[in-house]
Amino acid sequence: MTHAFLTFLLVLSVLAASATLARRLQLAPAIVFLLVGGALAFTPGFPPIEMKPEGVLLLVLPPLIYSAGVSMSWREFKFNLRPIAMLAIGCVIFTTCAVAVAVHFALGLSWSVGFLLGAIVSPPDVVAPLAIARRIGLPHRILVVLEGEGLANDATALILYRFAVMAVSTGAFSLSTATGTFAAIVVCEILFGVAVGWLSLRLRQWAHDPRVEITLSLLTPYLAFWVPEHAGGSGVLATVVAGLYVSWNGPLLISAATRLQGIFFWDFATWLIEGVLFLIVGFQTRALVETSKYLHLGTVLSAIAITTAIVIAARFIWVFPGAYLPHLLSKRIRAREERPPWRAIAVVGFTGIRGVVSLAVALALPYTLANGDPFPDRDLILLVSFGVIFITVVGIGGTLPFVSRALGVSEYGNYEARHEREKEIAARRQLVAASRKELNRILKERELPEGLARFLEARHETRVRALPEPPAKEGDFTPATRGAAMVREIIAIERKLLHKLLREGKIADETRRRIERDLDLEEAVVDNREKNSPL
Structure with missing residues (x-):
């Protein structure tokens, strides 16, 4: 059991190293996993790993x-x-x-x-x-x-x-x-x-x-x-x-x-x-070479x-x-x-x-x-x-x-991605516009406390400000993701202050986790918009 667990940890270590190498070389991970697995199969002392x-x-x-x-x-x-x-x-x-x-x-x-x-x-x-x-x-x-x-x-x-x-x-x-x-x-x-x-x-x-x-x-x-x-x-x-x-x-x-x-x-x-599967396929190389004899x-x-x-x-x-x-x-x-x-x-x-x-x-x-x-x-x-x-x-x-x-197929794919991003911007603006109408209806029909009404209004305004600008012309737009680096910088400052408050004993660990989760979600939103932007 211990040997199997150590082998599993070894495979995970090879997987992490191979994935990093693939990223640095800008190659498909499957290619690197297969080649690394094949090379390690002939390395003296490397334990044989069989595919079941x-x-x-x-x-x-x-x-x-x-x-x-x-x-x-x-x-x-x-x-x-x-x-x-x-x-x-x-x-x-x-x-x-x-x-x-x-x-x-x-x-x-x-x-x-x-x-x-x-x-x-x-x-x-x-x-x-x-x-x-x-x-x-x-x-x-x-x-x-x-x-x-x-x-x-x-x-x-x-x-x-x-x-x-x-x-x-x-x-x-x-x-x-x-x-x-x-x-x-x-x-x-x-x-x-x-x-x-x-x-x-x-x-x-x-x-x-x-x-x-x-x-x-x-x-x-x-x-x-x-x-x-x-x-x-x-x-x-x-x-x-x-x-x-x-x-x-x-x-x-x-x-x-x-x-x-x-x-x-x-x-x-x-x-x-x-990743593990392609590594293990590479690990079979030595056994297959032995079979070929x-x-x-x-x-x-x-x-x-x-x-x-x-x-x-x-x-x-x-x-x-x-x-x-x-x-x-x-x-x-x-x-x-x-x-x-x-x-x-x-x-x-x-x-x-x-x-x-x-x-x-x-x-x-x-x-x-x-x-x-x-x-x-x-x-x-x-x-x-x-x-x-x-x-x-x-x-x-x-x-x-x-x-x-x-x-020229990749070029068309990039053009298609830009066009799809423009449709995404339009969809986001349509959702916010529809929610504005519903918010107006709720505020008109229900007697909400003033503080709650202000909170809903502020939430809507925050979503409006976060919207990407519509394209001035086809293929040209200025999404809010261009400010992603600055948002991350501000979030990083807040994280440092948060941990300072924790170290000084001004907040509990549970409080830190709740605030940190909000910051993580906000950063994830920024990352998602930046990753899906063709610019």
Whole structure:
């Protein structure tokens, strides 16, 4: 137990150092985590750290998927459902088949093993592409599509994976049976996810305690995932649906205190899980190299090169017809949506970064078949999966910013961010104007004490003064965030005075905490406005 805890502390230390290094180098954290983990795996004296596939699939995957679902907008998910489904279902199946055909004819692997390998490497990661895409400022709709794809594609891949493992183990496969089972799993998981989301919100309403509510929110993804997974499904789709349900119905049912604390909790939890996962993937490098000694090096390298090339090419082959054919074939789609620019489609095609789920399901492969024979090509599948992950994370993840800038997509994303900021300013002013009308009505209809009336008036005037100025012309505005540095300076002075009063015994610690919380909230508001400003 002590050894495991010390190893955990070591991983956390490496994670913090790697994240700092990534920030200093201005690189995507996933790339640095993977490279640092791989380097440490060969460092003499560094303890071997193994990835437990059941730990990834049953313990850390549910909260990652759920938190992504909660942060996803149901309205935008529904509006972009067609491109999301084309990628999360169509592209995953197409990539699986393409890999199966390539490795069967090029490497001589059996059809069932080829489909198994394809199912493992077909789903892009939900973490790394989005982190890079947000950092380089891709357009909002691309981010929504990528996030929606990352939420749903694991469900498709895991279902295909189960069918493929069954086909390898038994030597039998029925397309009609698999299709019917796939449809039944999708329908049942959607219904179960809605039920779990509804139950979670109702229990949290009854709790009326932020600590209990956050605990219930942590239990929600495990309930949504484990029950369908135990019943033979994937669990991913139910967890996604539960998150989307909470995202759409939660704002009016979750208290402000719970939301403030929950945002911090989930932000830290997802960052910690994602970072540790990519580090652990890197830590597997040494064990995988040891495994490769029992295979012909040329065969391993050829398999990695062919599979990676097919995975990347299949996505490009799929995304362009998938984006343009619906516009050509449907008058309703042409009337509702603009034809997407080819540059944006090319960037979507270039975001096929594979991640920890692919390696986890590869590691979860059984060692033997039902009859006791060794599972065919298990070590080769494992090595190829790791090779595809490494090449796509480092290669595609490292070059995506340059590709995006070269195609001008990041520039459009920055313009879109400025336009969205202008709409945010308009919305803030509209809210304040509406609250002014309601305040006038309340003061007119109710006999309020003079002190309370002055307090409400002063609150409104404070909100008015904090509003950003409307843009003088398109793309030009002077938000209040330009005074953020001065506000922080004033808050810092107040903090020093507050602690001076505490040291002199003029206030109690509890009083200091209450005042300090108000200052923290005010500084958080300033940070939020500055962070979301494109200037």
